[in-house]
Amino acid sequence: MRAYQVVRGTLGCLGNLGISVGSKLVSLGANWIEGVGATGPVKNPILEATDKAKIKSVFSNYSALVSYDHQGANDYLHLLDEYDGNFTIATQDAASILENDLQDSSMRAGLSVAGWKPGRDMLAQASEWWSWDFGVSWSPDECGFQFGITGDNETFNRFGDERYLAIEERGLNAFVREEALTFLDGIEDPRLLLNTTVDAIEHSTKGVVVHDRNGGCVEAEYAICTFSVGVLQNDVVEFKPRLPVWKREAIEQFQMGTYTKIFMQFNESFWPEDAQFLLYADEDEPFRAEQQTDEETKAQILAVLRKMFPDANVPEPTAFMYPRWGQEDNWPVGMTLTKHQNLRANVGRLWFSGEANSAKYYGFMHGAYYEGKDAGERIAAMVKGEPIINQDTAPDGQLKRYEKLYGSVNMNEYNEGNGWPDDE
The missing domain is CATH 3.50.50.60 (FAD/NAD(P)-binding domain)
Known part of the structure; x- marks a missing residue:
C-alpha cells in the first residue's frame, strides 16, 4: 500500500508524475548510487539492479571542486586535505572503539581528538560541511562517532569508494518499478494499492x-x-x-x-563549466530553506551567487523548485x-x-x-x-x-x- 501514484519510497521521483523543472524532469528523492568500483566478487546490489534497468548515471568527481567565500573565488581546498588526514585518524579510533567495546562519543569529539578543530574559521567550517554534513545532512555534533564512521567504512571498503549521480529521466526508482513488474501483472495489479x-x-x-x-x-x-x-x-x-x-x-x-535539494535552471552558464561542485563559505548563519517560501529562498540563493561571481551578470532563473521532506537518517x-x-x-x-x-x-x-x-x-x-x-x-x-x-x-x-x- 502506497500513498503515492507511483512505486517509490526514499527513491521518490516526482519526475515520474510528469512534474518538471523548466525543461528537465528531476529526481526529488535519492541521488547517488554509492559504493562502486571494487574489483572483488561482492557487488553492490543497487548497482546490479540499476545496471539491469539501464539507469543513466555519471561519475561524481569530488576533485572537480571550486571553493568560494563572500568575496568570490578563494582557494582553500588545502583544508579538505587537512580534514581528510584527521578523519583517517578518527576512522582508526572508531574501529578501536567497536573492536574493543569501548564507550562511544560524538563525531565532533572523535574529530577533535584526531586533531580537527575548525572553531569559528568559516573556511574550515565550510570544508567540514563538504566533507561530513553534505553526505549525512547532520553536523558532527549530532552524530554518534562509532557508527557514524562504520556505515561509510562498510560501504566504501566493501563495494568501492566511487559514487555515481543518477541522471535518469525515468527517475532513479525506475529500477524498482522494473523489478516490481517481474511479479506484478502491471501497474493495475489489484495487489498493488497506490494512492492509498x-x-x-x-x-x-x-x-x-x-x-x-x-x-x-x-x-x-x-x-x-x-x-x-x-x-x-x-x-x-x-x-x-x-x-x-x-x-x-x-x-x-x-x-x-x-536534505534539501534546490533546483534552478538558467539560460546561460556563469559558473566554471569544468567544475562539478561549488563550495561556498560565508559568515552568515545558513538559512533553513524548508521553512521559507520559494521566493525567499530563491532571493537568498541569488544573493549568494552574486557574491560568488561578482564579475558575472547572474540572471533570474528560468525555473526554480525544491521539495520539503525528511530524507536522511x-x-x-x-x-x-x-x-x-x-x-x-x-x-x-x-x-x-x-x-x-x-x-x-x-x-x-x-x-x-x-x-x-x-x-x-x-x-x-x-x-x-x-x-x-x-x-x-x-x-x-x-x-x-x-x-x-x-x-x-x-x-x-x-x-x-x-x-x-x-x-x-
Whole structure:
C-alpha cells in the first residue's frame, strides 16, 4: 500500500508524475548510487539492479571542486586535505572503539581528538560541511562517532569508494518499478494499492489489519512496515495496540534529517563549466530553506551567487523548485547497537524494514535492500512453518529485542570517588 501514484519510497521521483523543472524532469528523492568500483566478487546490489534497468548515471568527481567565500573565488581546498588526514585518524579510533567495546562519543569529539578543530574559521567550517554534513545532512555534533564512521567504512571498503549521480529521466526508482513488474501483472495489479494512505494498523500474534483513510482495509497473516523514522515519530499512523515502550524508545531516539535539494535552471552558464561542485563559505548563519517560501529562498540563493561571481551578470532563473521532506537518517549520539536492534525488531506479526534499520548500511539504498530482503525471507519461512532460527532470533524465529537495556555503571559506583558525594 502506497500513498503515492507511483512505486517509490526514499527513491521518490516526482519526475515520474510528469512534474518538471523548466525543461528537465528531476529526481526529488535519492541521488547517488554509492559504493562502486571494487574489483572483488561482492557487488553492490543497487548497482546490479540499476545496471539491469539501464539507469543513466555519471561519475561524481569530488576533485572537480571550486571553493568560494563572500568575496568570490578563494582557494582553500588545502583544508579538505587537512580534514581528510584527521578523519583517517578518527576512522582508526572508531574501529578501536567497536573492536574493543569501548564507550562511544560524538563525531565532533572523535574529530577533535584526531586533531580537527575548525572553531569559528568559516573556511574550515565550510570544508567540514563538504566533507561530513553534505553526505549525512547532520553536523558532527549530532552524530554518534562509532557508527557514524562504520556505515561509510562498510560501504566504501566493501563495494568501492566511487559514487555515481543518477541522471535518469525515468527517475532513479525506475529500477524498482522494473523489478516490481517481474511479479506484478502491471501497474493495475489489484495487489498493488497506490494512492492509498494508511492511517491505522492493528496487530497481534494472529495477524495484521491495515486500515486506509478511505475506510478500506487489508488483512494478512504478516505485514512489513516500511514507514520512515520521521513518519513513525510523528504519529501519522495509529498502531493498535500501541507499540511497546522498548520499540517506541528506539524509534524516538533515531533521527531523520532534511536534505534539501534546490533546483534552478538558467539560460546561460556563469559558473566554471569544468567544475562539478561549488563550495561556498560565508559568515552568515545558513538559512533553513524548508521553512521559507520559494521566493525567499530563491532571493537568498541569488544573493549568494552574486557574491560568488561578482564579475558575472547572474540572471533570474528560468525555473526554480525544491521539495520539503525528511530524507536522511542519522545514528545519533548515545544510540547503541542493542537499542538499534529494537528499531529493527518485529512486534508480533508486524515486521519493520527500511534503510534506517540497517546497522551497517543505514542511510544507503543498499541498506534498504538488505533489510527488505531479510524481512521478506523471514516471513516467507514463517508462512511455510519453517522459521529461520539462528543467533539473531528467539527460539520461535522472532527477531531479538531488548525490553530492558542497562547502562555501564553500577549503583555502588555513584560515590565520592566518582564525583558523586553523599551529601547527607
